[in-house]
Amino acid sequence: MTPRIARHCPSSKKAARSDAGFSGDCAWFEPIALELRDIFTRNTAKETAFRAGCDISTAERWLSGKTAPQGEALARLLCSDIGDRLHAALIENVQTPWAEARRAELMRTKLLREREEIERRLAALEGNKK
Structure with missing residues (x-):
């Protein structure tokens, strides 16, 4: 007997979540982005990029909800001088x-x-x- 394969359904162009611009796989980063904005009221992307070791444009994409940090960049943020606040935001819910x-x-x-x-x-x- 051959296994049944689900019928192909077209992907939706609409995000499942839309919390402050965050959707899909990046929604988990929203509490951290909010905390970063709270910590750094000015130059948020610049300060975030400095601590994560990335470009400012990359940090801007994180803060806007288009992408989220992965691997080494996330570890650098959590191990930085503000890591305690970011960790608390991450486990908030x-x-x-x-x-x-x-x-x-x-x-x-x-x-x-x-x-x-x-x-x-x-x-x-x-x-x-x-």
């Missing part, structure tokens, strides 16, 4: 135990830093009273 634990650890670290800052400011105020 992941609903697995490891991602939830990572988000909890990030929140814990953020709250501890805030507490240290508040304690430092309180100590400075107490020092001014005397």
Whole structure:
């Protein structure tokens, strides 16, 4: 018996997703692109290209949703000075135990830093009273 082959259907020219210009295989990069725009309000493509080790025109295509970084460029972004924020953006909507634990650890670290800052400011105020 020969296997059945599905009948050929023409490909749609319309994207399955259209979130801020992101569609198809590039939609996973949207949260990172939004975070990059938030971090670098000016010269976003230039700053992204510097950290990814690519051309500015390539970074502009990533940010517009036409393409997404692959392999070494993505690794360079995640290992850069802003990698922690990009990693958090990447796992933002992941609903697995490891991602939830990572988000909890990030929140814990953020709250501890805030507490240290508040304690430092309180100590400075107490020092001014005397």
